[in-house]
Amino acid sequence: xxxxxxxxxxxxxxxxxxxxxxxxxxxxxxxxxxxxxxxxxxxxxxxxxxxxxxxxxxxxxxxxxxxxxxxxxxxxxxxxxxxxxxxxxxxxxxxxxxxxxxxxxxxxxxxxxxxxxxxxxxxxxxxxxxxxxxxxxxxxxxxxxxxxxxxxxxxxxxxxxxxxxxxxxxxxxxxxxxxxxxxxxxxxxxxxxxxxxxxxxxxxxxxxxxxxxxxxxxxxxxxxxxxxxxxxxxxxxxxxxxxxxxxxxxxxxxxxxxxxxxxxxxxxxxxxxxxxxxxxxxxxxxxxxxxxxxxxxxxxxxxxxxxxxxxxxxxxxxxxxxxxxxxxxxxxxxxxxxxxxxxxxxxxxxxxxxxxxxxxxxxxxxxxxxxxxxxxxxxxxxxxxxxxxxxxxxxxxxxxxxxxxx
Amino acid sequence: xxxxxxxxxxxxxxxxxxxxxxxxxxxxxxxxxxxxxxxxxxxxxxxxxxxxxxxxxxxxxxxxxxxxxxxxxxxxxxxxx
Numbered sequence: 001x002x003x004x005x006x007x008x009x010x011x012x013x014x015x016x017x018x019x020x021x022x023x024x025x026x027x028x029x030x031x032x033x034x035x036x037x038x039x040x041x042x043x044x045x046x047x048x049x050x051x052x053x054x055x056x057x058x059x060x061x062x063x064x065x066x067x068x069x070x071x072x073x074x075x076x077x078x079x080x081x082x083x084x085x086x087x088x089x090x091x092x093x094x095x096x097x098x099x100x101x102x103x104x105x106x107x108x109x110x111x112x113x114x115x116x117x118x119x120x121x122x123x124x125x126x127x128x129x130x131x132x133x134x135x136x137x138x139x140x141x142x143x144x145x146x147x148x149x150x151x152x153x154x155x156x157x158x159x160x161x162x163x164x165x166x167x168x169x170x171x172x173x174x175x176x177x178x179x180x181x182x183x184x185x186x187x188x189x190x191x192x193x194x195x196x197x198x199x200x201x202x203x204x205x206x207x208x209x210x211x212x213x214x215x216x217x218x219x220x221x222x223x224x225x226x227x228x229x230x231x232x233x234x235x236x237x238x239x240x241x242x243x244x245x246x247x248x249x250x251x252x253x254x255x256x257x258x259x260x261x262x263x264x265x266x267x268x269x270x271x272x273x274x275x276x277x278x279x280x281x282x283x284x285x286x287x288x289x290x291x292x293x294x295x296x297x298x299x300x301x302x303x304x305x306x307x308x309x310x311x312x313x314x315x316x317x318x319x320x321x322x323x324x325x326x327x328x329x330x331x332x333x334x335x336x337x338x339x340x341x342x343x344x345x346x347x348x349x350x351x352x353x354x355x356x357x358x359x360x361x362x363x364x365x366x367x368x369x370x371x372x373x374x375x376x377x378x379x380x381x382x383x384x385x386x387x388x389x390x391x392x393x394x395x396x397x398x399x400x401x402x403x404x405x406x
Numbered sequence: 407x408x409x410x411x412x413x414x415x416x417x418x419x420x421x422x423x424x425x426x427x428x429x430x431x432x433x434x435x436x437x438x439x440x441x442x443x444x445x446x447x448x449x450x451x452x453x454x455x456x457x458x459x460x461x462x463x464x465x466x467x468x469x470x471x472x473x474x475x476x477x478x479x480x481x482x483x484x485x486x487x
Contacts, residue, residue: 233452244448249480291425292407294480295454302408302420335448391448 008175009098009182014190017216022050022190024374025212025221027197027235029053030062031173031360032352033227034180035367036374037189038096043368044375047188050221051181052214054196058177060229061359064329066252066286067173068265068276069361070107071132072123072165074402077385078338079130084382085365086132086167092364098179100171101279107168107265108142110149110314112157116269119401120163127165134165146264154313157270168265170276173360180367200224200238200349209239209349223374225350230295230330232353241344243353244335244391249296250289250357251303251328254282255321267404271310274404275318283321285311288404289331289357299326331356338397341369342379342387350374351388358403407480413487414467426460428452429472454478458486 024040026033029051040046053059069089071082093100111117120136127134139151139159151159185191199213201220211220228235230247258281267274273287287307290300304326312318334340334354339362341352352370355362369383379387390396409417428450451457455478461471472486 231454234454242445242449244450246450246452247454247477290480292459292475292480293428293450293452293457294407294477296478296480298480300407392444 007099009096009178010186011178011181011191012185014192018050018052018190018192018195018214018219021211021220023048023222024050024225025219025223026051026225026227027212028227028229029057029181029191029193030060030227030229031058031177031180031363032355032366032370033225034177034184034191035363036225036227036352036370037184037191038180039368039371040374041184041187041189043371046375049184049189050219051184051189051191052195052197052212053191053193056193057181057191058174061329061331061355062177063174064252064327065173065357065360066274066276066284067170067360068107068274069169069171070165071167072107072109072127072134072163072402074123074126074399075397076126076130077397078399078402079127079132081365081382081386082361083130083132085362086169088364088368089169089171092176092179096179096183098175098182100175100179102169102171103279104167104169105264105276107165107267108137108146108162109165110142110162110266110268111160112153112268112270114160117160119269120161124163132165133167134163137162137164146266148262148315148317149266150314150316154316157268157313170265172279176363180363197235202239206240208347221348223348223350225352225370225374227352229355230332232332232351236344236351239344239346239349241346241349241351243340243351243388245332245354246293247295247330248289248333249294249328250286250331251299251307251326252284252286253304253307253323253326254278254284255318256324257281258283258317258321266314268310268314271313272404273307273310275311275315282324283318289333295330297328297330299328333357335391336396336398337400337403339366339386340388341366341383342373344388356403407482410461410471410473410482411485412463412466412471413485414469415463418463418466422463422465424462424464426462426470429458429460456483
C-alpha cells in the first residue's frame with residue numbers, strides 16, 4: 001500500500017448479481033452515471049439504484065480525458081452550467097471526504113491572430129457577465145506568469161494575448177469516479193461492473209422503457225438513464241431514439257517527468273491543443289479529435305506528430321522530453337458541441353450524452369441535474385436548456401469555439 | 407488509418423485528404439416535412455462498423471472520392487472512386 005492507495009475512498013461492491021428490479025437503472029459507470037447515482041442518494045434519498053457498467057468503472061472516457069475543469073465557455077447557458085460544476089468540484093473533497101487531488105491552476109487561452117483576440121475578449125466579457133472569472137492578459141503578463149512560453153510561437157504563431165480563466169483547475173479523474181462511487185455505494189446504490197446492457201425492454205410496441213436486458217437476465221426499472229459514452233448511438237437506438245451525435249476518437253499523451261514544475265494550464269485557439277502537468281510531474285497533452293468518426297481506441301502516430309508539432313511551438317522545452325504513454329477515447333460529439341441531457345421522447349428513458357471532449361468538468365453538475373430530473377420530474381434551470389428537443393425547436397446551443405477542438 | 411489509395415494519385419498520406427462526412431441520401435422533401443427536416447439536418451447513422459463517406463484529395467488531384475471504411479477499426483475497406 002502507498003500513500004496514494006491509502007487515501008482511496010472505499011467502495012461497497014454488491015455481494016451478488018443484480019436484483020430483478022430497481023427504481024432507477026443507470027447504464028454506464030463513468031463519471032456522469034456515478035455522479036447521478038451519488039446525487040440521487042445524497043440529495044433525494046433515492047437508493048434503490050443500480051449502476052450497470054459494461055467494463056470497470058471509469059474505464060471509458062472518464063479515465064481517458066485530460067482532467068481539465070473550467071467554465072470559460074462561449075454561451076450564457078454553458079457558462080452558468082459549467083461555473084456551477086466548477087463550484088461543486090471546489091467543494092467535492094469536503095462533501096465526499098475523498099481526496100480527488102483537486103488543484104486550482106488557472107487556464108490561459110492564447111490567441112495568435114486579431115480575430116482570435118476578439119474572440120478571447122468576447123469570451124472574457126461574457127464569462128464575467130455570467131459569473132466565471134476570466135480576464136485578458138498581455139503577452140508580457142503571460143510571460144511573467146508562464147516563463148516557459150515562447151511568445152513568438154516558433155516564429156509562426158506569435159502570442160498577441162491570452163484570456164486567463166483564474167479558477168481553471170485539474171483533478172485526478174479516476175479518483176473523482178471513485179469518490180462518487182464510494183458516496184453512492186455507502187448509501188445503498190449497487191454498482192455492478194462487467195455487466196453490459198444488451199437491450200432495452202419496452203412496454204408493448206414502441207411504448208415506455210421499463211427495464212434493461214443483461215447477460216444475467218432482464219432487470220425492471222422505474223426509470224432507465226443512459227449515461228453511456230462513445231457508443232451511445234447504438235444504445236439510444238435500442239429505444240428507437242435517434243441522436244445528433246458522431247463518435248470521434250480523441251488522443252492524448254503524457255511525457256516523462258518535467259522536473260522544473262509547470263503551474264498553469266495552457267491552451268491555444270489556432271493550434272487547438274492544450275497542456276498541463278500531472279501531479280506526478282508528467283506533461284499531459286491533448287488536441288483536437290480525429291476528423292473522421294471511429295470507434296477505435298487505437299493510438300495514432302499521425303496524432304502524436306501533429307500534437308507534438310503544435311505544442312512545441314508554444315513550449316519549446318517539451319522537445320527535451322520523451323513521450324511516455326499515449327491513449328485514445330471515443331467521444332460522443334453532438335452536432336452543436338453542447339451536451340444533451342434529459343427526456344428523449346420515450347417515457348422511462350433519459351439520456352445524459354453529447355459530452356464529446358468536455359464531459360469531465362461537467363460530472364458534478366451533470367449528475368446533480370440528472371438526479372433532480374429523475375427525482376422530481378422537472379429539469380433544473382442549469383440543465384433545462386440542454387434537452388434533446390432543442391434541435392427540433394431550432395434552439396441549438398452552438399459552442400464549438402469553447403470545446404478546445406474543431 | 408495513415409494512407410488512402412487515391413484512384414488518380416496512388417497511395418498518399420491521409421494528411422493530404424479532407425474528410426467530407428458520411429455520404430447522405432438525397433432528401434425527398436415532399437412527405438412529412440417536419441420529421442424529415444430533423445433527420446436530414448441533424449441525424450447521422452454514426453455506425454460502429456461499415457460506413458460510406460466522402461473524402462476530398464485537397465493536396466493532390468482535388469477530386470472527391472467515395473470511401474468504404476470500417477469505423478470499428480478505422481480501416482479503409484474500399485475506395486470506390
